[in-house]
Amino acid sequence: VIEAGATTLNIPDTTGWNLPHEFGGLIAAIKANTPGIDSAVISTHCQNDLGLSTANSLSGAMNGARQIECTINGIGERAGNASLEEVAMAIALKGESQMGGLRTGINPVHIWPISRMVSDYSGMAVQPHKAIVGANAFAHESGIHQDGMLKNRETYEIMTPETIGLQRVDGVGLTFGKHSGRHALSSRLKELGYNLAKEELDTVFTRFKDLADKKKGIKDEDLIALVNDEVQQGEVVWQLLDLQVVCGTMGMPTATVRLIGPDGLEKIASAIGTGPVDAAYKAVDSLVQVPCSLKDYSVTSVTAGIDALATTKVVIQPSQRKMSSVLTAQGRQFDRTFTGQGADDDIVVASTRAYVYALNKAISHLKHNRDVVESMTSQSVDEEIDMGEVSGELRA
DSSP states (O other): OTTTTOOEEEEEETTOOOOHHHHHHHHHHHHHHSTTGGGSEEEEEEBOTTSOHHHHHHHHHHTTOOEEEOBGGGOOSTTOBOBHHHHHHHHHHHHHHHSSSOOOSOOGGGHHHHHHHHHHHHOOOOOTTOTTTSTTTTOOOSHHHHHHHHHOGGGTOSSOGGGGTOOOSOTTOOOBSTTOOHHHHHHHHHHTTOOOOHHHHHHHHHHHHHHHTTSSSBOHHHHHHHHHHHTSSOOOSSEEEEEEEEOSSSSOOEEEEEEEOTTSOEEEEEEEOSSHHHHHHHHHHHHHOOOEEEEEEEEEESSSSTTOOEEEEEEEEESOHHHHOEEOTTSOEEOOOEEEEEEESSHHHHHHHHHHHHHHHHHHHHHHHHHHHHHHHHHHHHHHHHHHHHHHHHHO
């Protein structure tokens, strides 16, 4: 393949079967015995079926590979792929001293914000004990560990959270609550990696003040959840304004929703369901009228405590599969799903926000596909007309 012009030679461990010394030996053998290999780049693609994808990728790099295929948070088929943040930080910390001077062009300060963004958009939560970007990666509970950290952070941390873009403690001791202002909020969000436009900041600040009236002490996790809920949701087609539910053991759960539609008009609907969330979803469906099925639903607490924000993630699949499906590189038809995430101190409100956001994504995708089909149909008709005119000219 090199003689045919290939400039990159990809060596995959597709089933994650190899041990590090085996995979490293394979790369070394290819490097030593392949004619013309100096004019090509050896690339690795390691799966994580045995939990060794990062180790195998690093072993490959130490034995001559100069491209590592990896993913943010290690997401991928089955057990996932080599984790970009693990590979990048291992090389950053050990590349010079233990790997023959290996380095990457990655600025690690962006790792944590990107990890959170991928988690939010994909709907795949990061495990708390995940290396580098997990919630517990820089947490210390053991008494002896806490004592060591107070005396010298390097005792139990090989890197600081600030290295990957996670600000552990505000340098000037800002505490956020109902008296906090817009400037303080903007500054903290910038430290967390969010540079919001004025309109976006106004929206987040409104939600922030509303939450601060109900909760004492707003944490970074709360701020991130609010930003994700208000800013990182894509095109707004339908918007949830109000929601009211009646439920309990004495009657049928009922929900009433008020939405703003794509025409800018407010619409209200009520529905009965098996529970408050089901009732709210049915009320939304009666207005939006995009048939879909709920594939996944999960609720997590952003922080601890009775006043904690709830983050809800839903996955839906439109019933119009012909318009929502996509074609894979292998020629297989894949039914597209859409993820929505909502945050609120009320679980039902958070759930409804997430559902509306997922529907907005589905509607935007369906509209795009419909426009493409109509454009292709129109182009085909125009070509037929042009060919007809040409045929007429030839006959003349």
